Amino acid sequence: MTLNGKTALVTGASSGIGAATARKLAENGAKVGLAARRIDRLTGIQQQIRAAGGDAIAIAMDVTDAASVQAGTEKLVAAYGTIDIAFNNAGLMPASDIETLKVSEWQRMVDVNVKGVLNTTASVLPYMIKQRSGHIINTSSIAGRKVFPGRAVYCATKHAITALSEGLRLELSRKHNIRVTCIQPGAVESELFEHVSDAHYREQMEKLKGEMTFLKAEDIADTIVFALRAPPHVDLAELFVMPTQQAW
Numbered sequence: 145m146t147l148n149g150k151t152a153l154v155t156g157a158s159s160g161i162g163a164a165t166a167r168k169l170a171e172n173g174a175k176v177g178l179a180a181r182r183i184d185r186l187t188g189i190q191q192q193i194r195a196a197g198g199d200a201i202a203i204a205m206d207v208t209d210a211a212s213v214q215a216g217t218e219k220l221v222a223a224y225g226t227i228d229i230a231f232n233n234a235g236l237m238p239a240s241d242i243e244t245l246k247v248s249e250w251q252r253m254v255d256v257n258v259k260g261v262l263n264t265t266a267s268v269l270p271y272m273i274k275q276r277s278g279h280i281i282n283t284s285s286i287a288g289r290k291v292f293p294g295r296a297v298y299c300a301t302k303h304a305i306t307a308l309s310e311g312l313r314l315e316l317s318r319k320h321n322i323r324v325t326c327i328q329p330g331a332v333e334s335e336l337f338e339h340v341s342d343a344h345y346r347e348q349m350e351k352l353k354g355e356m357t358f359l360k361a362e363d364i365a366d367t368i369v370f371a372l373r374a375p376p377h378v379d380l381a382e383l384f385v386m387p388t389q390q391a392w
């Protein structure tokens with residue numbers, strides 16, 4: 145299926161997996177809404193996409209704020225007329241042991257990783273239902289399939305996204321012709337680890353980078369484009385994408 149002329153909303157488009165996917169979607173002819181909080185970053189990516197002949201707009205959006213998400217989605221629809229693809233990708237992983245009680249980081253993860261996805265899903269669904277087509281892609285993780293020490297809350301949020309994705313697929317696929325894909329990457333090079341405040345886990349992740357070759361954000365972007373380009377009768381419901389050297 146071609147992506148030419150399709151409209152895509154990408155959250156977390158200011159860095160990592162979101163930025164790489166936004167670029168790849170634009171290369172494939174999609175019109176892309178680049179959504180995140182760091183508008184300067186988004187503007188830079190928008191300029192690069194346009195300079196390469198693609199089409200994109202920068203949208204300041206905080207996914208934890210339902211009004212901000214709604215306004216951003218409306219801005220995208222005002223620019224391009226519709227919305228065909230929603231990549232719910234914004235997320236964070238401040239790893240720490242539960243006993244350290246970093247409650248505000250737990251709440252932040254729930255707000256961004258779970259409530260953020262619910263906010264964007266609610267904002268795009270009416271358009272997709274009305275046009276009887278759409279593709280929602282949610283970024284879960286290997287942490288949405290397994291649980292790791294130091295990441296109990298992160299794993300809980302990603303398990304929630306895995307479950308939500310399957311629930312969306314069950315309710316939306318046959319009834320509204322909306323495809324749902326849950327992508328579950330292993331370790332990917334990005335800015336994700338930079339927000340870890342816990343010294344032990346920060347060190348652990350830095351060490352890990354020297355021990356194995358991480359996926360590139362572009363590897364995930366390629367996988368997403370593959371899922372989007374599948375024929376309309378094919379829904380790649382789950383994609384578990386791992387670095388070859390990640391044996392855990």
Ligand SMILES: NC(=O)c1ccc[n+]([C@@H]2O[C@H](COP(=O)([O-])OP(=O)(O)OC[C@H]3O[C@@H](n4cnc5c(N)ncnc54)[C@H](OP(=O)(O)O)[C@@H]3O)[C@@H](O)[C@H]2O)c1
Nearest residue numbers: 156158159160161181182206207234235285332334335336
């Ligand atoms: N890297 C990995 O190893 C890995 C593995 C599996 C899954 N994942 C998942 O992949 C997704 C993307 O992460 P990444 O690895 O690409 O990390 P990243 O480079 O840190 O990107 C995270 C993105 O989320 C955005 N974001 C954070 N809070 C937000 C908010 N309140 N509103 C809107 N946007 C917000 C950030 O933009 P602003 O700061 O500009 O708002 C940024 O664009 C996350 O869901 C992550 O859990 C990552």
